[in-house]
Amino acid sequence: MLCTMLLMMCFVYGHGSQPHIILIVADDLGWNDVSFHGSDQIPTPNIDQLAYEGVILFNYYVEHICTPTRSALLTGRHPIQTGLFHGTIGAADPYGLRPNETTIAECLHELGYSNHMVGKWHLGHFAEEYIPIRRGFDTTFGYYLGKEDYFDHTSTVFANKQYLWGFDFHKNGEVYKPVFGQYSTEIFTEKAESIIRNHVNSKKPLFLYLPYQAVHSANEDQLLQAPQKYIDRFPHIDVKKRKMYAAMVSALDDGIGNVTKALKSTGLYENSVIIFTTDNGGPVCGFDGNCASNEPLRGSKRTLWEGGVRGVGLVNSPLLEKPGRVSEDLIHVCDWFPTIYHLAGGNSSTLKNLYGVNQWDTVSSGKQSPRLEILHNIDTVGNYSALRVGDYKLVVNSLYPDKWNDWYPTEGQGKVNPDPRATVVHCPNKPTNASTNCQPFKAPCLFNIKLDPCEYNNVADIYPDITSEMKARLDEILPTVVPAANKDKDMNSDPKLHGGNWVPWIKQTGTNHV
Template identity: 40%
Template sequence: MAMLAAPSTKAADQRPPHILHIVADDLGWKDTGFNGCTDIKTPNLDSLAATGAKLTNFYVQPMCTPTRAALMTGRYPFRYGLQTAVIPSVSSYGLDTSERLLPECLKDVGYKTAIIGKWHLGHADKKFWPRQRGFDFQYGAMIGELDYFTHEEHGVTDWYRNNDVVKEEGYTTQLFGREAVKLIQQHNPTQPLYLYLAFNAPHTPYQAPKEYIDRYPNIADPTRRTYAAMVSCLDDEIGNVVRALEERGMRGNTFIVFHSDNGGTRNAMFAGVMADMSKIKIPCDNGQYRDGKGTLYEGGTRVCALANWPGHIQPGTRDGFIHAVDLFATFASLAHAPTDKCKPLDGQNVWTTLASGAASPRSEVVHNVEPFRGAVRQGDWKLVWRTLLPSSVELFNLAEDPSEKNNLATVQPEKVSQLQKRLEELAKESAKPLFLADQFKVVMKNMNGEPVLPTDEEFSSIEAP
């Protein structure tokens, strides 16, 4: 049996790797085998986790658009107004074009950059689209939710190849996988590749090919059965992509990162707009973690994740803090890509943590900062603060209480004060949420026919969606 080479801990010692960045959509923390799921089979992800690093403290934002913005900018989304909710299909705003994105940095040092899958960072104006933001190739959807077979949302096709609408038949997960395989087969292995493979599965609507649903006759609940089928299809396509890398001779120099964009959905309010979810049992399982998508609890922000790079990442579990914003700095370091043209990054280079389990340079995770709520973790302590009346403060010691059952705010007033002070500092650096401004504008237009942006005083009174 061949010995595994000691993991390199210095980016300067490595030739720039290919980077395969895989993002699932609304996947429950416990809905993969490597995190303990028993009724859904994910052999390909399990293999990557077993031969790589399983990340137990990997954090994202509580919803889709904010996480994807964090990945692309290396900066918390409260800094540019994308911290609240997702970009609705009827809205015209997008990720601030003054932000320099990851693919732009990687292109500067010779990478080919491609996005296959879901974008959801602005669709109403082409200036927000991937091809205009540093990606050489684009294939997939611009908005957040679509029918898996028709590729439509409310009758409008949302399926593009390099800025052009395309009409195709097929199940989205399989189409994304096939396109990724094709891209790899045609790629020159001597040029570094950054492939952002952003599946929309297993986001609502819950749809899957019959042959996948038939794999799970022992799951009684029909929605969980379909959800399981969606996750299995996702896993199969990831396996196909990894095999394509092997066949092309690229696997040995490919750094793979996989994670969900937020926790699994537990509340029908956050389950999408294409179907009435109030009368079904939502199928996602976040294990011991409280609540799910859309919330600041662990079930919404701590997600299943792994990293794998043969000979460079030592197999094992990584318990150090990693946030989605850290991937920008980490990828850029491995690629030898300068970030001096970027706005100040919130992300840190966590390569040594991923490679060998060294202590994470991150001691704080900012879960979010919004006018009506915020949450921050420092060490074992986490504060969740709702500022709208009636306000509430919750303090948890996650080392002792990972399920966030015991609110210690009344017995640890000094810790509460310390973390509230930190959130106040961050709030002063925050941009107004574009989602709330957009919704206020819609309301005002409906009232008197004229769109009116709120004053600071009016804005502070807007309630959360």
């Protein structure tokens, strides 16, 4: 394994100095769904406190959908390197994050960490070697698929013209039924708190990977779900879906607050690093039955517009040299792997074949990011791509030529006065031809994201040299894209063949699965 080979080359901090690392992931959280970005609908005081007392990541990018981001987060490798760049892994799909891909949990295990995962996996479960308990975690508690009911933890999917339905909750690789009827955000929080409290007397540093279900939509019969106590917090929002979505965000914020309190009450916080990220931009109202807001950014989840890939992100830690500030440096979700590895005592310069770079000096001290370029994606199946170099972004083709390419205002009424400390996106005046001056499926579009973060003005014709250079850069990267890992659905996954549960259905055959 990568980390085993590197261990002899690593500088490891002395006993007691390796920080506890808490990696929290929100699912489908929109840019404008946290009050530290200026939301006047949804107060997020606990997330805000982490942001204002830590470092807000203002030019932080994730991938446009769940599976690609989660693979990038855990391996430090771009989805074009792992074959997970096209779509998400479905419940009946016989592929996943290949076992020969090294996860950050495996690396941290080699560096002496106690590793725990609580929440959503979504990186494949068709064979035993793909499930999280086999990927470097000492304990796991959560679900394998991309979505499910928040209370009964069943997932309904449509595959090969029929519906498949089954229970999807697992503890350490085994089906776990006692959580039936309990709201996932609350039980994930309670489990995380328990792990933290039980770790107090451990001699090992803690790695807690906490990818919440919130605020992804659930099954088709009830897409948005929250306990009534959270819904009651938003009488001012008159759009039902947005009200329910706000309740889900509020439950998430409470959960993160409780996890933070547990760290502080146990004394672990003083030697902890908390990283908070969304997995992609928000699915705007009408997309996937959800009702997120990326305002004022363009686009939605599943697109390569800023609304799809510019992520909510922050770092909070007493170990930060310069906290209480906003970082405008370019940071990509792949960067967490080498950054965490460095924090844990590893020598990140010895890591090979990663897309990620160590960003700790940038985050902690405000030093300039070593990253000048971010590849948003090259999808060789869908034939669309986007690249940012410095201030400029090139968009080639589009996943949705006829929809989700616009600007979507926040649904419902606002109430809360935006915090004057909020870090908001400032856009130029919107031209009348904003919706028509860029048609990426006809010709590449170029934007200056620093001056025009809302992607109003296509400047490809004004700067043809930059457009040509960036297109050439995409052409240069293209041969490095590995084949897509996607495979046809396998109906042997049907839960009715497995006691009504979503579980691995193919016997292990080593590490040659695709």
